[in-house]
Amino acid sequence: GGIITQTPKFLIGQEGQKLTLKCQQNFNHDTMYWYRQDSGKGLRLIYYSITENDLQKGDLSEGYDASREKKSSFSLTVTSAQKNEMAVFLCASSPDWGNQDTQYFGPGTRLLVL
Amino acid sequence: GEQVEQRPPHLSVREGDSAVITCTYTDPNSYYFFWYKQEPGASLQLLMKVFSSTEINEGQGFTVLLNKKDKRLSLNLTAAHPGDSAAYFCAVSGEGNRIFFGDGTQLVVKP
Numbered sequence: 595g596g597i598i599t600q601t602p603k604f605l606i607g608q609e610g611q612k613l614t615l616k617c618q619q620n621f622n623h624d625t626m627y628w629y630r631q632d633s634g635k636g637l638r639l640i641y642y643s644i645t646e647n648d649l650q651k652g653d654l655s656e657g658y659d660a661s662r663e664k665k666s667s668f669s670l671t672v673t674s675a676q677k678n679e680m681a682v683f684l685c686a687s688s689p690d691w692g693n694q695d696t697q698y699f700g701p702g703t704r705l706l707v708l
Numbered sequence: 709g710e711q712v713e714q715r716p717p718h719l720s721v722r723e724g725d726s727a728v729i730t731c732t733y734t735d736p737n738s739y740y741f742f743w744y745k746q747e748p749g750a751s752l753q754l755l756m757k758v759f760s761s762t763e764i765n766e767g768q769g770f771t772v773l774l775n776k777k778d779k780r781l782s783l784n785l786t787a788a789h790p791g792d793s794a795a796y797f798c799a800v801s802g803e804g805n806r807i808f809f810g811d812g813t814q815l816v817v818k819p
Contacts, residue, residue: 636809693801699752
């Protein structure tokens, strides 16, 4: 088995601030994802990385940057935090890039912007 | 692209009752389907992965039904217990090698 670790668990930021969320996986999976989860909503894909050194925009990439530093880690940056923003950011990984692959999720980072 | 609609958004049942959550999707070529469970404060855990070739899928305490003709996927929890209280999400494969999630159902099982 493996595990996905996300840091920090909670993140409180100020309006306009640049905030970075980190994700590590030890599954040795090729593909990693960042999703945003708003209360009462499904998961919306922000960025994904098919393999190391790859970066792809999802449906919600505006306002975010991402970086796949190495195979095991994938970071997400909120480029300018929006006032009163509150969401959970979920990192996931899958063995390969393909819609047949099960995605494994991390515990999430809870963001609150004051 | 693929549209996934999940109903109901909230569901409250008594312990021992059944609970049914349904997702409809639009892409007739969808082949892989997933149900995830998210307990409060925890991450999404895979409940079951379903292939389009199998219409009835039995799990521990639940059944997943796939109706390809109607493009409907359902999660049926039989004899729900308080430990089943969680958010449930369906996910459906679609174009571009992507997976698309429903908006989730918040299930509460009362003792």
